[in-house]
Amino acid sequence: MxxxxxxxxxxxxxxxxxxxxxxxxxxxxxxxxxxxxxxxxxxxxxxxxxxxxxxxxxxxxxxxxxxxxxxxxxxxxxxxxxxGQAPDLHEVLQQCRREGTSHVVLDGTLIECDRLAGARETGTDWWYSAKHKAFGGNIQ
Structure with a gap:
């Protein structure tokens, strides 16, 4: 080597x-x-x-x-x-509220939920995340 x-x-x-x-x-x-x-x-x-x-x-x-x-x-x-240096979600949301932010993008955060109806043309479910192996949505 x-x-x-x-x-x-x-x-x-x-x-x-x-x-x-x-x-x-x-x-x-x-x-x-x-x-x-x-x-x-x-x-x-x-x-x-x-x-x-x-x-x-x-x-x-x-x-x-x-x-x-x-x-x-x-x-x-x-x-x-x-x-450990990153603020937690609650701190960020409180800061956004103080600053009057109207929208927050929780990028990459899957919020798990019950299955909802809806399928794409390919037959895959709109609300199923293969990455997380769970049903949910990216809440923005």
Whole structure:
């Protein structure tokens, strides 16, 4: 195998921001310093590389010098840390109400419901989401 390095087309401040979030998370859960295979910065690069390149975790893990299992663990930890920064739906809706927003798009959110009648020309049901394997609609 031949190792090589490449540029990640993500601004350095973004990597540093995620790195700070990961370091704070590690302190919060009591991770001893130096006990991880990757430091927060290299973990941030692994996570952002996965988001940016949309490739296998195994490839990014090998390039970072860690196992596939550790790569998945670090990736999911990073996703959880990032998700913790997002406001929840109730906060967003309250902010929209304060600002007088008339419409909100809950992009990609399937609101499950009972089956409703209606079929396309192809015979598939209008209200069935094959992705979610459930009946529902995207409420806007």
């Amino acid at each position: 031949v190792r090589y390095s490449a540029m990640l087309d993500v601004p350095r401040p973004v990597v540093e921001y995620l790195s700070r979030l990961l370091a704070a998370h590690r302190r919060a859960i009591g991770t001893p310093k130096g006990s991880r295979a990757l430091g927060p910065f290299r973990q941030a690069v692994l996570i952002l590389r996965w988001f940016r390149e949309k490739r296998c975790v195994h490839c990014a893990a090998v390039d970072a010098g860690i196992s596939q299992a550790t790569g998945y663990r670090y990736l999911h930890e990073g996703i959880d840390v990032l998700a």
